[in-house]
Amino acid sequence: LDDLLFFYQGIPYPAPVCSAETFQALEIFEARRDDMVVVSYPKSGANWLIQLLNDLVFTTSQTKHENVELPFIECGDPEKYQRMKQFPSPRILATHLHYDKLPKSIFKNKAKILVLFRNPKDTAASFFHFHNNTPDVPHYNSWDQFFSAFMNGKVSWGSYFDQAVAWNRHLEDENVMIITYEDLKENLASGVKQIAEFFGFSPTAEQIQSIAERGSFQAMRERSQEIYGSVGATLFRKGAVGDWKNLFTEAQSQEMDAKFKECLGGTKLEAHLKYDVYCK
Ligand code: A3P
Numbered sequence: 220l221d222d223l224l225f226f227y228q229g230i231p232y233p234a235p236v237c238s239a240e241t242f243q244a245l246e247i248f249e250a251r252r253d254d255m256v257v258v259s260y261p262k263s264g265a266n267w268l269i270q271l272l273n274d275l276v277f278t279t280s281q282t283k284h285e286n287v288e289l290p291f292i293e294c295g296d297p298e299k300y301q302r303m304k305q306f307p308s309p310r311i312l313a314t315h316l317h318y319d320k321l322p323k324s325i326f327k328n329k330a331k332i333l334v335l336f337r338n339p340k341d342t343a344a345s346f347f348h349f350h351n352n353t354p355d356v357p358h359y360n361s362w363d364q365f366f367s368a369f370m371n372g373k374v375s376w377g378s379y380f381d382q383a384v385a386w387n388r389h390l391e392d393e394n395v396m397i398i399t400y401e402d403l404k405e406n407l408a409s410g411v412k413q414i415a416e417f418f419g420f421s422p423t424a425e426q427i428q429s430i431a432e433r434g435s436f437q438a439m440r441e442r443s444q445e446i447y448g449s450v451g452a453t454l455f456r457k458g459a460v461g462d463w464k465n466l467f468t469e470a471q472s473q474e475m476d477a478k479f480k481e482c483l484g485g486t487k488l489e490a491h492l493k494y495d496v497y498c499k
Pocket of ligand 1: 263439
């Protein structure tokens with residue numbers, strides 16, 4: 220298991236896609252004012268959001284970007300930032316990095332940041348299945364083993380709770396907007412509209428409707444091979460809210476409630492996540 224994790228500044232990352240060379244090169248990455256940045260903890264629905272943004276850019280400007288790089292900025296080879304300089308604007312960038320580890324130029328150049336969160340129970344459940352369904356990532360022998368690693372932040376990209384606590388302090392910053400997986404599930408068209416407004420796009424009602432239709436779990440799963448190749452199948456597992464109930468024991472559920480309360484009880488992020496609705 221440890222062979223597949225690589226540590227950088229104390230945080231574990233998946234060794235096959237992350238390296239010290241790439242992290243070092245990332246320090247001098249230059250973000251642009253019109254970059255569209257998606258920040259999320261793993262398994263919160265980032266690929267969904269990236270797809271919606273691609274569709275939004277394409278629908279409103281007819282520019283189809285060749286997505287030749289992994290959209291996650293910290294993944295891949297260190298030369299990728301040179302190649303990304305050639306990309307036309309607006310570039311869609313994604314990352315799972317902790318707030319403190321984001322490239323400083325994102326803030327300096329005032330790129331807009333869309334922060335995506337998903338309730339921690341479904342996030343953990345999805346993360347567990349991802350590990351066990353995907354080649355070249357660590358496999359866990361049991362859900363119990365993964366749950367304890369997740370609770371202790373000993374999983375790729377570190378602790379959900381650390382990331383959530385950090386973002387909770389910055390939700391009202393300029394150029395930051397938060398959206399949740401659960402909000403998107405509840406009303407995708409309304410989510411697309413809010414996202415479009417935030418990034419300064421003006422799609423028509425019909426355009427919003429068709430982006431939402433193409434962004435449904437069913438529609439995306441059907442196109443998964445075309446969009447993502449062979450990994451497509453593992454990215455679209457269930458796409459539901461509340462699937463955690465199939466994995467968590469009552470004791471684990473209570474343990475997470477206590478941890479969440481300790482870290483985020485009474486916060487704005489707790490209200491955004493509607494913890495009591497989706498995690499009980
Ligand atoms: P599940 O494992 O619960 O199914 P990420 O892209 O950040 O890795 O997140 C992956 C999760 O988002 C998976 O959750 C996946 O099924 C879900 N997902 C992807 N596309 C989706 C869509 N269009 N609608 C709902 N959920 C989606």
